[in-house]
Amino acid sequence: MTALAVGPTHGALVVRSLAMRGMQRILRRPSIILPTIIMPVFFLVAFTGSFSGITNIEGYGTDNVYNWMTPYAILQGVTFAGVGAAGMTGEDMEGGFYDRLLLTPGSRLPLMLGPIGYAMLRALIPITLVLVTAIVLGGADLNGGVLGVIVLYLGALGTAAGFACLGLVAIYTLKSMRALLAIQVPIFALTFLSIGQVPLEFQTGWLRQVSESNPVTPILEMLRQGFLGAVTWDQTWPGIVAVGVLILVFGLPAWFQLRRMAP
Amino acid sequence: MSRPVEATGLVKRFGDLTAVDGVDLHVDEGEIFAFLGPNGAGKSTTVRMLVTLLQPTAGSARVAGFDVVREAGAVRRAIGVALQDAAIDPMMTGNELLQLQAVLHGLPRSVVRRRGPELLERVGLTAAADRRVGTYSGGMRRRLDLALSLIHEPSVLFLDEPTTGLDPTSRQSLWEEVRRLNDDGTTVFLTTQYLEEADQLAGRLAIIDDGAIVREGAPATLKEAVGSPTLRVDVPAGQREVAHQVLLRFGPNRPCREGRVAVGLDGGAAQMAEVVRALDEASVRVDHLELDAPSLDDVFAEATGRRLEGATE
Numbered sequence: 001m002t003a004l005a006v007g008p009t010h011g012a013l014v015v016r017s018l019a020m021r022g023m024q025r026i027l028r029r030p031s032i033i034l035p036t037i038i039m040p041v042f043f044l045v046a047f048t049g050s051f052s053g054i055t056n057i058e059g060y061g062t063d064n065v066y067n068w069m070t071p072y073a074i075l076q077g078v079t080f081a082g083v084g085a086a087g088m089t090g091e092d093m094e095g096g097f098y099d100r101l102l103l104t105p106g107s108r109l110p111l112m113l114g115p116i117g118y119a120m121l122r123a124l125i126p127i128t129l130v131l132v133t134a135i136v137l138g139g140a141d142l143n144g145g146v147l148g149v150i151v152l153y154l155g156a157l158g159t160a161a162g163f164a165c166l167g168l169v170a171i172y173t174l175k176s177m178r179a180l181l182a183i184q185v186p187i188f189a190l191t192f193l194s195i196g197q198v199p200l201e202f203q204t205g206w207l208r209q210v211s212e213s214n215p216v217t218p219i220l221e222m223l224r225q226g227f228l229g230a231v232t233w234d235q236t237w238p239g240i241v242a243v244g245v246l247i248l249v250f251g252l253p254a255w256f257q258l259r260r261m262a263p
Numbered sequence: 264m265s266r267p268v269e270a271t272g273l274v275k276r277f278g279d280l281t282a283v284d285g286v287d288l289h290v291d292e293g294e295i296f297a298f299l300g301p302n303g304a305g306k307s308t309t310v311r312m313l314v315t316l317l318q319p320t321a322g323s324a325r326v327a328g329f330d331v332v333r334e335a336g337a338v339r340r341a342i343g344v345a346l347q348d349a350a351i352d353p354m355m356t357g358n359e360l361l362q363l364q365a366v367l368h369g370l371p372r373s374v375v376r377r378r379g380p381e382l383l384e385r386v387g388l389t390a391a392a393d394r395r396v397g398t399y400s401g402g403m404r405r406r407l408d409l410a411l412s413l414i415h416e417p418s419v420l421f422l423d424e425p426t427t428g429l430d431p432t433s434r435q436s437l438w439e440e441v442r443r444l445n446d447d448g449t450t451v452f453l454t455t456q457y458l459e460e461a462d463q464l465a466g467r468l469a470i471i472d473d474g475a476i477v478r479e480g481a482p483a484t485l486k487e488a489v490g491s492p493t494l495r496v497d498v499p500a501g502q503r504e505v506a507h508q509v510l511l512r513f514g515p516n517r518p519c520r521e522g523r524v525a526v527g528l529d530g531g532a533a534q535m536a537e538v539v540r541a542l543d544e545a546s547v548r549v550d551h552l553e554l555d556a557p558s559l560d561d562v563f564a565e566a567t568g569r570r571l572e573g574a575t576e
Contacts, residue, residue, distance in 0.1 A: 010369040017366045021355070028354050028395070096350030099316055100411070104367040105340040263318065263335065 011110040018101075018114025022088050023121050033125060036084055040077030040126045041133055044069055047197065048138055059199050061228040066138030070130060071152065071223035072196040075216065077126025078160040079187055083180055085119030085160075086167025090177035102262045112168060112258050116251075119164030120157045127156050141227060148226020155222045155239055162246030163187070165254045172257035190216050215242035265328040267292055267419045267450040268313060272322035275308050282308040284474035285322065290419075290452055290467075295445050297465035298454040299559065301571055305474040306454040307347055310423050313452070314344045327419050340368070343417035343449075345408040347424045353397030357388055357407050360396065361414060368415040375414075382410040386440060402433025409440060420444060422453045426460060438464055458559040458571060470563055477566040482559060489557040489565050491527040493517050494538065497551035498524065506547045513538055518564040527561075528554060 026033045048065045055065045062068055092098040101111050131152070134140035142148055166187070170179035193207065194216040203211050211217050222239025225231055268290035275283040283305040290296040298306050311317040313326055315335040324331045327341035351360055358379065365375040383389045386406035396404060405425055412420060422441065426434040441464055445451050455461050461468050462482050469479040478485055491514055498506045503524055507516075510526040513534055519525035528534055532554060542549055555561075563571045 013366050013369075017363055021352075021363065024359075025354050092352075095352070096346065097352050099346055099350055100364070101367065102316055103314065103339055103342075103344050105336045106369065262316075263332075 007106075010106055011113075014104065014106075014110035015113045015117050018110070019117030019121055022085060022115070022118030025088065026122065026125075032084070033122065036077060036080040036122065036126050037129055039080055040073040040130045043076050044073035044130055044133060045137070047072070051197070059201055061199075062141070064138065064141060066134045066140040067143075067227040068224070069197075070134040070138075070140050070227060071220055073130045073134075074127050074152070074156050074223060075159060075191060075196065075220060077130055078123040078156045079163045079191060081123035081126055082119040082160040082163030082165075083167040083183065083187065085115050085122050085164050086171050087177055087180055088118065089115050089168060090171045090175075090179060093171065093175050094177060108258055108262055109255070111262075112255060115168060116161050116164045119160045119167075123157055123160035124153075127153060143229050144226025144231040147231045151231050151236060152223050152226055155219060155243060158240075158243035159219055159246065162243060162250055165247055165250035168254040169250055169257055172254060172261055175261070190214060195220050215245050218242040219246075265325060266290060267294075268296070268324070268326050268452055270309075270313065270322065270324035273309060273312060273319050273324055274321035275305075275312060275317060276320045282474055283312070283319075286471070286474075286476055288469050288476060288479065290450060293445070293448060293450055294466050295441065295451040295453060295464050297461035297468040298452070298471060299456070299458070299461045299468050299563070299571075300454075300471035301456060304471045306456075306471055307423055308474075309471070310346075310421055310452070310454055314342060314421050315339055340415070341418055343412035343415070343420045345405070345412045345420075345422050345425055347427065351396050351404060351408060351411070354395060356395055357383060357392045357399075357410075360407065360411060364411045364414045370415060378414055378416075382413055385443075386410045387436070400433075402429050402436070405429060405433070405437060406440070409437070413444070417449070419450045419452065422451065424454055424456065426455070426457065434460070456571070458563075462559055468559075470559075470566060472563075472567045478562055485562045486557040486559065489527070489561045491529050492531055492554050492556050493519075493525055493558075493561055494528040494535075494552070494554050495519055495523050495525045496542070496549060497522065498547055498549055502547050505545055506542060506549075509541050509545045509547065510538070512541065517561065518569050520570060 047069045052065050054060065055063050055068055060068050089098065092101065104111070144151070166183055167180060170183045173179065174182065193210045194214045195211055200208065200211055200217065218238035219242045221235050225235045266289050268288070270286055270288050273283055273286040274281065286309055298309065300306050308317065312319050313324055313331060315331050315338050318332060326338045329337040329341065331338050355363070361379045361382065362375055365379070380389065383392050386409055388403060388407055388410065391399065391403060396407065399407065409425070426437050429437065438460070441451055441453070453464060465482060467481050469476045471477070494510065496506060496510065507524045510524055514527040514529040517525040517527050528538070535554060560571050
């Protein structure tokens with residue numbers, strides 16, 4: 001029997017292999033990534049076209065609608081990227097390939113972190129594409145400079161990880177790709193009931209209350225700050241906390257479901 | 264020293280359904296053990312418990328000396344598993360799958376570089392190694408699955424219906440590979456619904472039906488226990504009852520496919536002339552008549568009262 005002792009190094013290699021396997025699938029079946037690319041670009045073009053004058057109202061912090069909408073479209077993109085990456089696990093379960101992964105000696109954690117890593121790699125595609133589209137089509141400003149772009153990428157990648165965890169909870173629970181249909185409502189609720197389209201100050205009643213407590217709101221503030229002005233710690237740390245909350249709130253149940261399914 | 268596979272009172276329930284109902288079995292070192300039974304008998308469920316993919320509802324099992332529940336990781340390190348339907352990603356190439364499997368088992372790159380080509384050559388897939396698995400035939404997939412399960416040189420190999428759906432040539436080539444592996448010292452636990460497969464490969468087998476083991480032993484011993492050969496007779500539909508009554512004078516009824524009459528011929532081949540005369544005297548028109556030495560299907564029929572689905576008579 002030729003087997004290396006399993007440990008953190010082995011775990012890291014498994015995570016990398018599973019994440020890269022996902023990216024390889026994209027290269028071999030590009031249709032996998034199409035919704036993740038088309039939807040956020042569509043959001044960007046549709047919202048900036050329909051509401052081109054909305055940023056003339058005081059309170060948006062910019063007169064260029066692309067500065068306001070680009071982070072929102074990126075958020076949509078990384079949401080699709082995250083949940084879609086979890087879909088690979090669903091496909092593996094339906095096709096039986098997941099059994100091969102479950103027969104791996106060692107911790108189950110890399111089996112969960114692999115798809116999350118894939119989600120983050122996959123999210124790089126819509127983030128970059130939407131950003132480039134916004135700059136080319138709408139002249140989006142990067143007022144926050146390089147730091148603003150770094151915060152945008154890191155925040156968006158963290159968000160992709162959080163939504164990948166949500167997808168994995170559903171997949172581990174229902175063991176089928178159909179599970180992803182079941183989480184569409186909470187996903188849309190989280191993304192729409194936020195400051196995606198309208199600043200918090202313009203929202204009233206229950207909508208405002210939901211927006212205020214929605215973790216997506218501070219994430220959007222974090223992603224958006226580099227477009228509206230300089231990056232500040234005050235607008236960054238609540239976003240980091242919110243990303244952490246997303247990862248914890250969805251990641252822990254995903255982990256428990258995986259352990260329940262495969263002790 | 265403990266046996267490679269040992270199960271005691273293994274039970275698996277899914278809600279109200281008892282898929283495996285108190286299975287006791289053992290596999291000895293260096294043995295090819297076949298688990299034979301029809302679809303839905305509980306073979307795969309038993310294997311999934313033994314390879315740690317399912318937790319038993321009751322009972323216990325040890326594989327390669329480790330408890331399948333408490334020491335599942337150690338079990339997984341020691342075993343190779345090729346599951347039903349060759350669960351492999353069609354978008355990956357054979358080489359990529361071997362590399363992934365090696366990473367999953369924590370093998371160093373140097374080992375993969377040596378073992379990968381060796382295994383591909385062994386299963387005859389060297390030329391197809393860089394092709395996507397989606398382009399492989401069923402037989403090629405099974406052979407790749409076998410290679411994948413061997414990458415870490417397991418001491419116990421589980422093969423769950425390895426030849427289901429394969430053409431006779433692919434089946435033969437897989438059997439040869441299993442024999443070679445066994446000759447090299449690998450203990451093999453094989454599930455199958457094919458009588459011939461169990462007969463050809465297994466040193467010992469267990470027949471499972473409705474979640475319980477109904478017979479266990481060496482194929483030759485089990486067949487000997489059935490005793491007399493089986494006489495099968497095809498007669499026109501209207502004469503079946505008469506023919507049956509005549510044949511029962513020569514031995515006990517044996518289950519057979521619809522439209523046939525079968526008995527165990529206590530006197531063996533020497534009695535054939537007498538049987539033909541008796542049928543003739545009763546004015547039974549015989550369309551077809553055959554006498555077969557006891558087979559594993561007869562063992563199954565004797566144990567369960569019916570023939571194994573798809574078994575040839």
